Amino acid sequence: MTQAVEIAKSVSQAGEELADFIQRYPKLWVITGAGVSTDSGIPDYRDADGQWKRPPPVQHGDFMGSFAVRQRYWARALVGFKAMREAQVSGAHKALAALEAMGFIELLVTQNVDRLHQRAGSKRVVDLHGRADLVKCMSCDYTMMRHAMHSEMAVMNPRFAALDARYAPDGDADLETDFSTFKVFDCPRCGGILKPDVVYYGDVVPPARRLAAQAGLSNAGAVLAVGTSLMVFSGYRFCRDAHGLGLPVASLSLGVTRADALLTHQWRAPLTPVLEQAVSCLQSD
Ligand SMILES: [Zn+2]
Numbered sequence: 411m412t413q414a415v416e417i418a419k420s421v422s423q424a425g426e427e428l429a430d431f432i433q434r435y436p437k438l439w440v441i442t443g444a445g446v447s448t449d450s451g452i453p454d455y456r457d458a459d460g461q462w463k464r465p466p467p468v469q470h471g472d473f474m475g476s477f478a479v480r481q482r483y484w485a486r487a488l489v490g491f492k493a494m495r496e497a498q499v500s501g502a503h504k505a506l507a508a509l510e511a512m513g514f515i516e517l518l519v520t521q522n523v524d525r526l527h528q529r530a531g532s533k534r535v536v537d538l539h540g541r542a543d544l545v546k547c548m549s550c551d552y553t554m555m556r557h558a559m560h561s562e563m564a565v566m567n568p569r570f571a572a573l574d575a576r577y578a579p580d581g582d583a584d585l586e587t588d589f590s591t592f593k594v595f596d597c598p599r600c601g602g603i604l605k606p607d608v609v610y611y612g613d614v615v616p617p618a619r620r621l622a623a624q625a626g627l628s629n630a631g632a633v634l635a636v637g638t639s640l641m642v643f644s645g646y647r648f649c650r651d652a653h654g655l656g657l658p659v660a661s662l663s664l665g666v667t668r669a670d671a672l673l674t675h676q677w678r679a680p681l682t683p684v685l686e687q688a689v690s691c692l693q694s695d
Pocket residue numbers: 547548549550551552597598599600601602
């Protein structure tokens with residue numbers, strides 16, 4: 411199957427094929443990525459070839475090691491996090507929640523940190539890379555809601571709070587200015603460094619979360635990757651493991667994936683219409 415043929419396939423055909431796949435392997439282990447949330451207005455880092463289309467996100471070590479990096483991070487987040495707060499669930503989120511309600515999903519593992527799957531009604535979800543709506547103290551584990559921290563920082567930094575810029579992925583914004591006067595809100599309990607409860611590049615997925623995702627794989631009949639290039643190893647590894655277990659691995663995505671060589675089924679098509687078509691086929695059966 412050439413890629414050109416795949417792309418040319420009509421949405422409705424892809425939806426029917428996906429429905430067949432789901433009927434054949436009804437205990438799906440689903441992994442989702444940024445593509446599922448771009449319809450919700452949350453920007454993406456990578457293009458259809460899986461390449462960076464903007465500077466990569468802040469690295470864990472840089473965030474922890476540099477006050478200036480944290481000033482820049484939080485000043486930009488005051489603007490950019492609005493994209494996540496204002497995001498509405500997309501048709502893709504709703505279709506995946508419907509598939510779970512119909513009993514087809516064993517586990518949904520998301521690499522997104524926006525909690526939109528839960529808002530759409532999915533219940534069996536592992537937030538592999540954490541939650542952007544929480545912040546956690548890196549010294550004492552004190553946890554608070556992100557919006558509460560932002561409110562504190564907006565009061566501390568009225569000039570920054572009034573700025574505007576184009577939204578960027580992960581609650582970031584394309585804001586460039588002198589960040590050296592930005593006041594960062596520290597842990598109210600111990601004064602430690604607060605960080606979004608998100609796995610940054612350069613950090614590892616907490617073992618309990620990785621094991622929860624892996625446990626779901628051992629009960630699953632197949633893997634379905636949706637809207638992810640699987641470029642990040644923490645997501646790719648599960649597809650490699652599934653392939654090793656002899657499970658079919660399918661992908662629905664607009665672009666290439668790192669796991670293309672492992673895929674048994676691939677639909678390069680827009681997510682929402684294909685998922686909605688699959689749900690409607692399965693409902694009418
Ligand atoms: Zn603390």
